[in-house]
Amino acid sequence: MTDAELAGRAARGDGEAFGQLVERHALVARRIARAALLDPHDADDAVQDATFSAWRHLDQYDGARPFAPWFLRIVVNAAADLRRRRGVRRVDQVPEAIPDPGPSPELSTDRALLRERLDVALRTLPERHRIAVVMHDAEGFGHAEIAGMLGVPEGTIRSDVFHARRALRAVLGTSEERT
């Protein structure tokens, strides 16, 4: 069943259809929320808040358009609301000590080090840059779609992705010249 069909059934009050729809997009939503908040627990709370909000506003969803961008926009807004509510935390700052869960058995030392450097690099980026580069490079959304989700001009998103890539590649030690 397509997203549009599930959304149509959900709009008619089918809770199971809404559950399927959310399950289908939960992991993308979780990654975007993590990119925004840099805290796994807060990110999960934001996705949950977004789910409630999406249900309440389902009548505003245009079934002719893809569901994911509509839902992710709500997720981004929920993350922003959560940050405002919990205001004391500043995730845009580089922490003095990066929490180190310890390398998993399956990760080599190099791999663990790479992930730690990526974590530090993400924390140095402004929130919108993080969201933009994750949406674009990790999730495959186009610049225009991201611009719509974040409510900024497409050129701004292009610039955000460009600067985020440059910063991330610098810490990952990869070339700045790549296709």
Next chain:
Amino acid sequence: MIHETNEFFSGRDDALGAELRAHLTSPDDAGFAARMRVVATAAARESAWDVLTRWAAPGLAAAALLILVVGAWLGTGAGADPEATAIQGTPADALVELAGDYAAPGGAVVLASFAE
């Protein structure tokens, strides 16, 4: 190879994207997706219940008002009133007639009873 300055117009960086996905992925992702399905379904059910509750409220208020009216009528000894016992027809007819005859309490009295 595309120079950095042309990157504004380029597509995805798949290698960087894969690193980011791996970094933002958790071992419990499958469990999270299943939990969110439950949360979403519960949210929908809760909302449906809220709607029912909203619709039920006027019905409950009307029933309470009817009980008040009938209670007041019985309390005033109207049951012994020969005029009242003379009501003919179905119980529904009787209720309509009673409701027409009875001097309903003022709005303030009804609201006060609800507040209690």
